[in-house]
Amino acid sequence: MIQYVFLIRSLGNRAFLLRILSAASILATVSFMVEIMVANRLTDTKIKAIKDPGVYADGAGLYLRMHAAGSKSWFFIYTRAGKRREIGLGGFAGIAPVSLAIARRKADELRAMLADGRDPHAEKSVRKDGDRTFRKIAEKFIADRDDWQAHTRKEWERHLYEHAASLGGRSIGDIDTDLIETALRPLWEKKPATGQRVRGKIEAVLDFATAKRLRTGDNPARWSGHLEHILVKASRVTGSNHAALSYKNVPAFVAGLGDGALERLIKFVVLTAVRSGEARLADWSEFDLAQKLWTIPPDRTKTGKELVVPLTDEAVAALPEAGEGHVFVENGEAFSIxxxxxxxxxxxxxxxxxGFRSAFRDFAGDCTDQPREIAEMALGHKVGNAVEQAYRRGDALEKRRQLMQVWSQHCCG
Structure with missing residues (x-):
C-alpha cells in the first residue's frame, strides 16, 4: 500500500490514473487517497505536547515513539515478503536532532526505495555490516590465522590487498567469475606463477566466506573445471633461461663461499636445490634436524603444496646455530629478496x-641413474598429468634423499 501512495504522490496526475485503472483498482485507489488525507497527522506543536509514552503515527509508515524516560524517536514500518520491518530514523532531540520535516524526508526516501522494488532494511544491513566486502573478509581470514609466521601473513596481505585490490570494495556475495578474471588477467600475463598463487588465496577467502554463511553458491575462483578453461595455464617458465654455472664448476663456487650468514644461505640453497625464496624465509619451526627433514609450507611453494626436503649432512652443516624465527637473518631480520x-x-x-637449480637438474640427468621424475620432485615440480598425480600419493622421500646426497658430495667434493 505504501508503494502505491508514493506512486500517486509522485505522478500527481490522478485523473489519468483513474481512467486506466479497473473498477477494483479505483476502489483501492480511493482507500489510498484516504490514507494520504490522514497522513502528516503530526505537527511540531503536537509533538512538543506529547507527554505520555507510546507510539504516535504521522501516517504512511512514519511513527514517533515517546519513551518512558521522556525522549522521542522516529521510526518507519513496512512489510516485505510477509516480514514486518522497522527502521529507526533518529531522535527528535539530542546532538543530531531529526525534526518532523527531516523525518518525513527520510520516510519519503524509504518509500521511493520500496516503489523501486528495493528493500531498505536489507540495504541498510549491508551498509552497516562493512565486513561483507572482500577486503574486510580477507582481513578477518588473515587475522584468524594466529599460527602463521609474520612473513606468511605479509605475503597473504600483499597478494590479497595489492594484487587483488580491484576486489577489495566489492560485496563478498557479488564476487563472480568476471570480477576474478578482471583482477587476475594482468598478473596472469606478466607473472603467471604469482597469478596462480593469488588465485588460490582468493579461493581460500571465498571458501571462508561461504563457511561463515556470508555467500552461497560455487566458488568462482576455483581452478579445476572452471578458471582452467578461462585463463591460460600458469606456466612455471617465464620465457627466459636463467644464467647458470655448469654443474662441473659448482664445487669451485661452493668452496669459495665464506662463513657469513648470507653465504651460508647461498650454500644451503645450492645444496638443497630449492628456490631462493623458499630458503630465504625458512623458519626454525619447519625443521626436524633429528630426522634431517625440512618441511616448506604450502604458502611458500610454487605448487601450493607442502614440500618435504631431505637434508644431507652438508646441508645441515650450512645452517647457523639453531634458534627461533627465521633461520638466516641479518640484524634479526630475514634477508631481503x-x-x-x-x-x-x-x-x-x-x-x-x-641457475643452480638448472645445474642440479643437468647433474641429475648426466651423472646419476635416478629417474627423471625423482629429479623433478626434488626440484618441487609437479610430475605427470592430473591422472598420474591422483594415483601417485607418495613423495619418493628416500630416493630423493639418495639423489641429494650424491649432489651434496659433488658440490663439496
Whole structure:
C-alpha cells in the first residue's frame, strides 16, 4: 500500500490514473487517497505536547515513539515478503536532532526505495555490516590465522590487498567469475606463477566466506573445471633461461663461499636445490634436524603444496646455530629478496641463483641413474598429468634423499 501512495504522490496526475485503472483498482485507489488525507497527522506543536509514552503515527509508515524516560524517536514500518520491518530514523532531540520535516524526508526516501522494488532494511544491513566486502573478509581470514609466521601473513596481505585490490570494495556475495578474471588477467600475463598463487588465496577467502554463511553458491575462483578453461595455464617458465654455472664448476663456487650468514644461505640453497625464496624465509619451526627433514609450507611453494626436503649432512652443516624465527637473518631480520642476487652478481657475474637449480637438474640427468621424475620432485615440480598425480600419493622421500646426497658430495667434493 505504501508503494502505491508514493506512486500517486509522485505522478500527481490522478485523473489519468483513474481512467486506466479497473473498477477494483479505483476502489483501492480511493482507500489510498484516504490514507494520504490522514497522513502528516503530526505537527511540531503536537509533538512538543506529547507527554505520555507510546507510539504516535504521522501516517504512511512514519511513527514517533515517546519513551518512558521522556525522549522521542522516529521510526518507519513496512512489510516485505510477509516480514514486518522497522527502521529507526533518529531522535527528535539530542546532538543530531531529526525534526518532523527531516523525518518525513527520510520516510519519503524509504518509500521511493520500496516503489523501486528495493528493500531498505536489507540495504541498510549491508551498509552497516562493512565486513561483507572482500577486503574486510580477507582481513578477518588473515587475522584468524594466529599460527602463521609474520612473513606468511605479509605475503597473504600483499597478494590479497595489492594484487587483488580491484576486489577489495566489492560485496563478498557479488564476487563472480568476471570480477576474478578482471583482477587476475594482468598478473596472469606478466607473472603467471604469482597469478596462480593469488588465485588460490582468493579461493581460500571465498571458501571462508561461504563457511561463515556470508555467500552461497560455487566458488568462482576455483581452478579445476572452471578458471582452467578461462585463463591460460600458469606456466612455471617465464620465457627466459636463467644464467647458470655448469654443474662441473659448482664445487669451485661452493668452496669459495665464506662463513657469513648470507653465504651460508647461498650454500644451503645450492645444496638443497630449492628456490631462493623458499630458503630465504625458512623458519626454525619447519625443521626436524633429528630426522634431517625440512618441511616448506604450502604458502611458500610454487605448487601450493607442502614440500618435504631431505637434508644431507652438508646441508645441515650450512645452517647457523639453531634458534627461533627465521633461520638466516641479518640484524634479526630475514634477508631481503635482493640480497642473494646482489651478492652473486658482484662476486660471480653472469650467473643467477635460480641457475643452480638448472645445474642440479643437468647433474641429475648426466651423472646419476635416478629417474627423471625423482629429479623433478626434488626440484618441487609437479610430475605427470592430473591422472598420474591422483594415483601417485607418495613423495619418493628416500630416493630423493639418495639423489641429494650424491649432489651434496659433488658440490663439496
Amino acid at each position: 635482493m640480497a642473494m642476487p646482489n651478492w652473486v652478481g658482484k662476486n660471480q657475474p653472469g650467473i643467477t641463483m635460480h
